Amino acid sequence: xxxxxxxKKVGVRRETIVFLEQGKYNPSLRLAHDVARALHTKIDxxxxxxxxxxxxxxxxxxxxxx
Amino acid sequence: xxxxxxxxxxxxxxxxxxxISGLVSIIMTGGEVVIGTILLTAGLVFLITGxxxxxxxxxxxxxxxxxxxxGAYGLSYAWLTGLFFMFGLFWLxxxxxxxxxxxxxxxxxxxxxxxxxxxxxxxxxxxxxxx
Numbered sequence: 001x002x003x004x005x006x007x008k009k010v011g012v013r014r015e016t017i018v019f020l021e022q023g024k025y026n027p028s029l030r031l032a033h034d035v036a037r038a039l040h041t042k043i044d045x046x047x048x049x050x051x052x053x054x055x056x057x058x059x060x061x062x063x064x065x066x
Numbered sequence: 067x068x069x070x071x072x073x074x075x076x077x078x079x080x081x082x083x084x085x086i087s088g089l090v091s092i093i094m095t096g097g098e099v100v101i102g103t104i105l106l107t108a109g110l111v112f113l114i115t116g117x118x119x120x121x122x123x124x125x126x127x128x129x130x131x132x133x134x135x136x137g138a139y140g141l142s143y144a145w146l147t148g149l150f151f152m153f154g155l156f157w158l159x160x161x162x163x164x165x166x167x168x169x170x171x172x173x174x175x176x177x178x179x180x181x182x183x184x185x186x187x188x189x190x191x192x193x194x195x196x197x
Contacts, residue, residue: 012130013123019132024194028131 001039010034073128077116084109132195139196140187147182148175 003021007014010031019025020035027035027047036043088106092099119128129137152175158164159171166174190196 007126011127013126013133016130016132019194022194025132026195026197031131 006035006038009038074116074120074123077112077119081109081112081114081116084112133191136187136190136196140190141183143186144179144183147186148179151175151178 001009003017004014007017010017011034012031016025017035020027032043032047036046039046084105086109088102088104088109090102091105092102095102155164155166155171155174159166
């Protein structure tokens with residue numbers, strides 16, 4: 001399937017698909033679902049988010065507890 | 067996609083009709099050219115917009131969630147830019163540093179608003195997303 005075909009199938013512009021592939025655009029849940037369905041796969045298999053660092057490091061935990 | 071094609075076709079037809087009406091109005095009325103000029107200008111804008119959008123997008127949708135999101139953020143940033151600009155104009159005038167006529171101040175504000183909207187949107191489209 002080409003980018004153009006996928007774009008037409010999910011109802012967006014081709015450049016949106018291009019930026020999605022490059023990881024430069026965060027799609028809405030609706031679009032993510034539509035793309036996954038068009039590609040016959042699951043959202044989890046298509047979109048992988050890097051684990052963010054724990055905002056509360058271990059060294060600060062005792063401050064919060066107090 | 068059929069809707070997109072039809073919308074551009076309507077723009078071209080309306081533009082052509084306004085253009086012709088403007089020309090006829092200017093020719094028929096002789097001295098009074100204001101309405102004719104307005105029709106001519108508006109017709110040209112519709113025609114050029116319709117043709118350029120058809121050539122640029124073809125059957126593709128003109129807008130999707132990404133373009134709407136970027137368009138909205140670009141306009142928001144432009145509004146803020148315009149606000150700061152007018153704020154600056156006020157203080158420049160109040161302090162006597164720069165005195166503009168109302169007409170010039172309005173034109174400058176309109177230019178800043180329109181240009182900043184175009185610039186912000188172009189930047190965000192090139193970047194891909196607002197984050």
